Amino acid sequence: MFARTLLFRLSTALVTLFGVAVVVFVLVRVAPGNPIAMMLPPGATEEDIARLTALYGFDKSLPEQFVIWLGGVLQGDFGTSITLRQPVDQLVLSRLPATLELSVMALFIALALGGAVAVIGARRRGTGTELGLDLGSAAVLSIPDFLWGLLFVLLFGVLWPVLSISGRIDPRIEFEFATRFYVVEGILRGRFDVVGSTLAHMLMPAMALALPLAAMIAQVLKQNLKEVLRLDYTNLSRVHGFSETAVILRDALQNAALPTLTLVGVQFTFLIGGTVIVERLFAYEGLGNMAIDAVINRDLPLIQGIVLVFAVLFIAINLAVDLSYALLNPRLRNG
């Protein structure tokens, strides 16, 4: 039964992915402006133009171009960036780790912050504290990451300058990275100055990304906790003499967490989507920042590659959430 679910979800994901590829391709190809003209130095001859047009395949019909492009993509060939003159897959892979580390850090912050607020709210249910936390999280939820980012730039970058507002790591640190996962590599190789500097650069953008999600987690998890706390089995723990906080952490949290985790999974893709503008804001060298440059420079192959990578990431996360929900939920496990 589970195999059938798996097969069904996989096939829908593939259909979605194909749709994404078509939309990206069409969108980028109908863009006005001749990218070839922008690449050539002044005084280029007709022959140069024809040669480059053929090189990038712009002389063929659109369906032909699509088939060629898709065939290449399936073999891992995303083409060559027009402005940076490097293979797109290398460029994307060099930036993706930065975005992943930022997103995961933001996710952890959101879980910790939202979880803590939810537990406090559930512990103090029916009091002014709960009301205050509700109002606070409703307000925090309605402000998007872009505005939080700007606020942090202003507060902790300028008015009280304790954190760096641009880049990924202090440029004065000398360290030969073998990978692009700065935090992971720093930890593995025991260079905690590297880890510290990277985390300090990531803290504000990660906070900006995390706050709306944290507020959502706080609301949903608290609601689920309150429902679970009405059930008899928690009363049993109270009779056994456990404090209310212990009941929440020991008994309720486990059962309240499942619906919250499904929500977090879906919202995580929105969080990753938010990195595009937040990275721009903090001049953080990730995929999103590169994507905006690519759009401004009309670097078609690079745009296509980046959007596709984001789409694969989103579809994979949604698929993983769906499947793990089916696996974890006892009611769905057998059919």
Added chain:
Amino acid sequence: MADTTLTAPRSRNRGLNLRFWLPLFWVVLLILAAVFAPWVAPRDPLAQDLFLERLPPFFMKGTEPGYWLGTDSLGRDVLSRMIYGARIALIVSFTAATLTCIFGSVLGLVAGYFGGWWDTVISRLVDIWMSFPPVLFAVLLVAVMGTGLWSVIAAIVLIDWTRFARVIRAETLVQARMDYVDSARIGGARRISTLVSEILPNVLPSIIALLTLEMGIAVIVEAILSFVNLSISSDDPTWGSMIAEGRGAIYFAWWVLLFPLIALFLTVLSFSQLGEGMKQRFDPVLQ
């Protein structure tokens, strides 16, 4: 599961009406500022004066009388630019949100009520659309269509219709199973008229709440596009372009960033609170 969060504010409607009236006050203030900008703004928002560049706001030292919120790096008056900026913010907000709402809601109603192929195609489109990072999608769309007011509005509609389509589809599915729909059909009503006269009024509160929310979102999208220099022409004062300018000059003139940022915060917060309030006000079940 999602419903439980939406029911939370209902229990405490008395005494907290400020949550409805304060946001409304701010939005009305914005509308007035936008409409009467030429009379309200103390100066020409485009007039540059290099002798008066980076003047601080009124509560700091070294200020010039009449420049309440200071000036930017080109000596332009921040307050006047904010007042004129409200125009584009509100035009984009109302137009884009309304069009998004119509487009997305119609698709959601059709998918939810007619089901079958309609539902399959629309739901698959929503899936495809949600696989794009929205900001990147918006930037790409504006780059494709060229900058300008209508490109920005079109980009917002083309991205955010999924928000309406998803929610309204789900609500329509629920409503379509209700007895009153069957009664209408047994009474001889055609499907399309059942949809319009029976189901639509019942999903309208959600549509209105989403619409109000979308107005806040549209303001942000416009600001983001201005921030990456892809919105309206760079001559028109917008909050987003002021923020981009302020981010660049943040160490010399932080107030250029601060004041439009406050305006954006208040506007987004107001629209989302109004959305909540509207939902409670127009929900036939709650009345």
